Amino acid sequence: xxxxxxxxxxxxxxxxxxxxxRPGEISNIFSEVEGLTLQSAMLKPTVGFLYLLLDREVGFxxxxxxxxxxxxxxxQLTYSKETPIEEADYIFxxxxxxxxxxxVFGKGKTGNLIDPQKSATxxxxxxAVANNQVLSLKGPGIKSENFLDLGLSPEWLKARALANSxxxxxxxxxxxxxxxxxxxLPRTSQIKEGA
Amino acid sequence: MNxxxxxxxxIRGDRALSEAFRxxxxxxxxxxxxxxxxxxxxxxxxxxxxxxxxxxxGEVLITEVKVQVGGKMGIGIIQGDEPEWAYDLxxxxxxxxxxxxQTGKWNQQLLDEARKIETAKKQKHAQILKTKVNFDxxxx
Amino acid sequence: MGYVAVKGGTQAIEASIERLKFERLKGQExxxxxxxxxxxxxxIDQVMSEASLYDVGLAAIAIKxxxxxxxxxxxxxxxxxxxxxxxxxxxxxxxxxxxxxxxISASFKDVPGGQILGASTDYTQRLIxxxxxxxxxxxxxxxxxxxxxxxxxxxxxxxxxxxxxxxxEEGLLVLFEDDDQEPDDVTKMNLEFPTSRSTRLQMLTRGxxxxxxxxxxxxxxxxxxxxxxxxxxxxxxxxxxxxxxxFEACDEGEDYYIGxxxxxxxxxxxxxxxxxxxxxxxxxxxxxxGVAFGQNETKAIAMSILDKALQMKDSPLPVSxxxxxxxxxxxxxxxxxxxxxxxxxxxxxxxxxxxxRKKV
Numbered sequence: 001x002x003x004x005x006x007x008x009x010x011x012x013x014x015x016x017x018x019x020x021x022r023p024g025e026i027s028n029i030f031s032e033v034e035g036l037t038l039q040s041a042m043l044k045p046t047v048g049f050l051y052l053l054l055d056r057e058v059g060f061x062x063x064x065x066x067x068x069x070x071x072x073x074x075x076q077l078t079y080s081k082e083t084p085i086e087e088a089d090y091i092f093x094x095x096x097x098x099x100x101x102x103x104v105f106g107k108g109k110t111g112n113l114i115d116p117q118k119s120a121t122x123x124x125x126x127x128a129v130a131n132n133q134v135l136s137l138k139g140p141g142i143k144s145e146n147f148l149d150l151g152l153s154p155e156w157l158k159a160r161a162l163a164n165s166x167x168x169x170x171x172x173x174x175x176x177x178x179x180x181x182x183x184x185l186p187r188t189s190q191i192k193e194g195a
Numbered sequence: 196m197n198x199x200x201x202x203x204x205x206i207r208g209d210r211a212l213s214e215a216f217r218x219x220x221x222x223x224x225x226x227x228x229x230x231x232x233x234x235x236x237x238x239x240x241x242x243x244x245x246x247x248x249x250x251x252x253g254e255v256l257i258t259e260v261k262v263q264v265g266g267k268m269g270i271g272i273i274q275g276d277e278p279e280w281a282y283d284l285x286x287x288x289x290x291x292x293x294x295x296x297q298t299g300k301w302n303q304q305l306l307d308e309a310r311k312i313e314t315a316k317k318q319k320h321a322q323i324l325k326t327k328v329n330f331d332x333x334x335x
Numbered sequence: 336m337g338y339v340a341v342k343g344g345t346q347a348i349e350a351s352i353e354r355l356k357f358e359r360l361k362g363q364e365x366x367x368x369x370x371x372x373x374x375x376x377x378x379i380d381q382v383m384s385e386a387s388l389y390d391v392g393l394a395a396i397a398i399k400x401x402x403x404x405x406x407x408x409x410x411x412x413x414x415x416x417x418x419x420x421x422x423x424x425x426x427x428x429x430x431x432x433x434x435x436x437x438x439i440s441a442s443f444k445d446v447p448g449g450q451i452l453g454a455s456t457d458y459t460q461r462l463i464x465x466x467x468x469x470x471x472x473x474x475x476x477x478x479x480x481x482x483x484x485x486x487x488x489x490x491x492x493x494x495x496x497x498x499x500x501x502x503x504e505e506g507l508l509v510l511f512e513d514d515d516q517e518p519d520d521v522t523k524m525n526l527e528f529p530t531s532r533s534t535r536l537q538m539l540t541r542g543x544x545x546x547x548x549x550x551x552x553x554x555x556x557x558x559x560x561x562x563x564x565x566x567x568x569x570x571x572x573x574x575x576x577x578x579x580x581x582f583e584a585c586d587e588g589e590d591y592y593i594g595x596x597x598x599x600x601x602x603x604x605x606x607x608x609x610x611x612x613x614x615x616x617x618x619x620x621x622x623x624x625g626v627a628f629g630q631n632e633t634k635a636i637a638m639s640i641l642d643k644a645l646q647m648k649d650s651p652l653p654v655s656x657x658x659x660x661x662x663x664x665x666x667x668x669x670x671x672x673x674x675x676x677x678x679x680x681x682x683x684x685x686x687x688x689x690x691x692r693k694k695v
Binding site: 198200202206235236242244246247250259270274275316317320321322323 | 383384387388389390391392393416419420421422423424425426427428429430431434435436437444445449450451452453454482483486488489490491492497499511512513514515516517518520521522532533536537540541574575576577579580587588589590591592593594595596598600602621622623624626628642
C-alpha cells in the first residue's frame with residue numbers, strides 16, 4: 001500500500017508519542033513507512049519522521065556525508081528550512097555519520113529557561129534498536145528500569161549528560177533503525193551503562 | 196508571460212482553460228505526480244496603513260499539488276479545496292518549467308482570456324460605481 | 336475525601352449526540368451548503384474572521400453542523416485548521432491596489448475617487464421584508480439578469496488612493512517608513528506583555544465580533560476621550576501571491592497567484608492635543624487601524640479604536656490595559672473557559688460545601 005500522508009503520519013505520531021512517554025519501550029513503524037517510495041541516503045523510517053516532524057515553521061539540519069543532497073530533498077518534500085546546526089529544531093544524524101554524534105550535543109540548542117521547549121530534537125539512525133541490557137534507563141515514564149541497546153559506541157552518553165545537566169534545558173532524542181524500531185530518550189531519562 | 200500573470204489568468208479566468216492545457220500536455224508527455232493534492236494553509240502577511248508595520252491577518256485554505264513533466268517539477272497552488280484545478284495548474288507549471296513547445300502556443304489563448312477577464316471586471320466596476328455618491332450642496 | 340472515579344456516562348453521551356442530530360433534522364429540511372454559501376454572507380464572514388481561517392466553503396459546512404451557532408462554527412474551524420500543515424506565508428498583502436467594492440470616508444466629503452457605497456445595510460430602513468417569505472429562484476434569476484446588463488466603465492476600482500496617503504501628502508499625518516520587521520504569530524507562542532504591535536493586531540482581527548465591538552464601544556462611551564472619525568472604510572478584494580516555495584529569493588514575477596480574499600479595512604483618525612514648546616496647544620492626528628476578513632464593518636471600526644486605545648499608556652480607559660483586552664477577546668478562549676464550568680466539578684464543589692458546613 002502506498003504511504004498515506006494523513007493516516008500513516010497519524011499512526012507514526014501515536015507510536016512515537018508512546019515511545020517518548022515510555023523511554024526505552026520500542027515501537028515499530030515499519031508497516032506505516034513500508035509504502036514510501038522515495039530513494040535517498042536516509043533509512044525509510046527516517047523519511048517517515050520527516051512527514052511527522054517537519055513543515056515550513058521549523059528548521060532542520062542533517063549530519064551525514066550526503067548532507068547536501070539529503071537537505072535539498074527534505075526542503076523540497078516538507079518546505080522546512082535547512083539551518084545551521086546551532087539553530088535547528090530537528091537534527092538528523094544519519095547512519096553514515098554516527099561518529100559525529102557526541103559533537104552534535106555541544107552544538108544543538110538546549111532551549112532557555114522561559115522556553116525550554118525551544119530546544120533541538122535529535123533523530124539518530126541506529127544499526128539496531130533493541131531492549132538488550134546495554135543501557136539502563138530510569139526517570140519519568142519508567143516504572144523501575146528499562147533497557148536499551150542502540151548499537152552505538154558509548155562516547156555520546158557523556159556529551160548527552162552534559163547537554164542535559166541544567167534541567168529543564170536539554171535535548172530530546174529519537175532513535176530509529178532500518179526495520180522501523182523506534183525508541184526515545186527525553187532529556188529527563190537517566191542513563192547508566194550496563195545492567 | 197511570467198508566472199504571476201499566467202496564474203492570475205488561469206485562476207481568474209474560465210476553469211476550462213486550465214483543463215484544456217493540462218489535457219494537451221497529458222496527451223503528449225508522461226506526467227508523474229510527486230505529491231497528490233493536499234489541503235494546507237497559507238498565512239496572510241499584511242502591512243497595516245497606520246504605522247506601516249507587518250502583521251499576520253489570518254490563514255487561507257489552499258490546495259497544492261506537485262507533478263513532474265519532462266524532468267521538471269511543477270507546483271499548483273490555489274485557494275480553497277480544488278484538487279483537480281490544483282493538479283491542472285501543476286501540470287501547466289511543469290510544462291513551462293520544462294519549456295515544452297506547447298507553452299509557446301498558449302500565450303495567445305492566455306491573452307484572449309485576459310481580455311475576457313478585463314471586460315467582466317469593467318462591467319462589475321460599472322455596477323459598483325452606480326453606488327458612487329454625487330453630492331449636491333444645498334442652498335441655505 | 337479523595338477523588339471518586341466514576342464512569343457510565345458513555346451511553347448517555349452517545350444518546351445526547353444523537354439527540355443533537357435530531358434537533359438539527361427534526362424539521363425535515365436539509366440545509367444545502369450551497370444555499371448557506373450563497374445567502375449567509377454575514378454569518379460566514381463573521382465566522383471566518385473569528386476563526387482566522389478564510390474559506391467560504393468550510394465556513395458554510397461548519398455553520399450547518401453548528402446549526403448557525405457562531406461560537407460553535409468557529410470552534411469547528413479552529414479545530415480543523417489545527418490539522419492542516421501551514422505550507423506558505425503570502426507576500427505582503429496590499430489593500431491600496433486591491434479591487435474596491437465599497438469605500439466611504441466620514442472625514443472628507445470629496446475624497447479622491449469618491450464615496451462608493453457598494454453593498455450595505457446602512458441605508459435601509461430595517462423593515463422586515465415579508466416578501467422574502469415567497470421569494471422564488473425565478474425571482475432571483477430575473478433580478479440578476481436585469482442587474483447584470485450594464486455598461487462598462489473606464490474607472491479602475493483597483494487604483495483608488497488611500498485617504499491616509501492623501502493626508503500624508505498634505506503633511507497632516509506623521510510619515511512612517513515601511514517597517515519590515517517580521518511579525519510575531521500568536522498561533523505559535525504564548526502571549527507575553529507588553530505585546531508587539533503585530534501581536535495586538537492579530538489578536539484583535541481574530542477577536543470575537545461582539546467582544547471587539549463592546550470593548551471598542553466602552554472606549555467611546557465611558558470616557559469619551561477617544562472619539563474617532565472614520566477616515567476611510569474600504570471593502571476590498573486583496574489578491575494573494577506566494578513566492579516559489581523552494582526559491583524564496585526569486586523575483587515577484589515568478590510568484591504564484593492563488594486567489595483573492597475580501598477584507599474590511601478601516602483607518603480612524605483620532606485627534607490628540609499636545610502642548611508645544613511655546614505653551615500653546617497643538618492638535619495632532621493619529622491613526623487607529625482595523626481590519627477583518629470579509630465584510631465586518633462594525634468590528635473593523637471597533638478594532639481601530641482598540642488599536643489606538645492599546646497604544647495610550649497612562650490612560651484611564653479599561654481598554655488601554657492590554658492584558659484585559661487581549662486575554663478576554665478570543666472567542667475560543669472565552670467560550671471554552673466559560674463552557675468548562677458545565678463540566679463536572681463534583682469534588683471541588685463538595686469540598687466547598689464541606690468547609691461551609693464546618694463553619695456553621
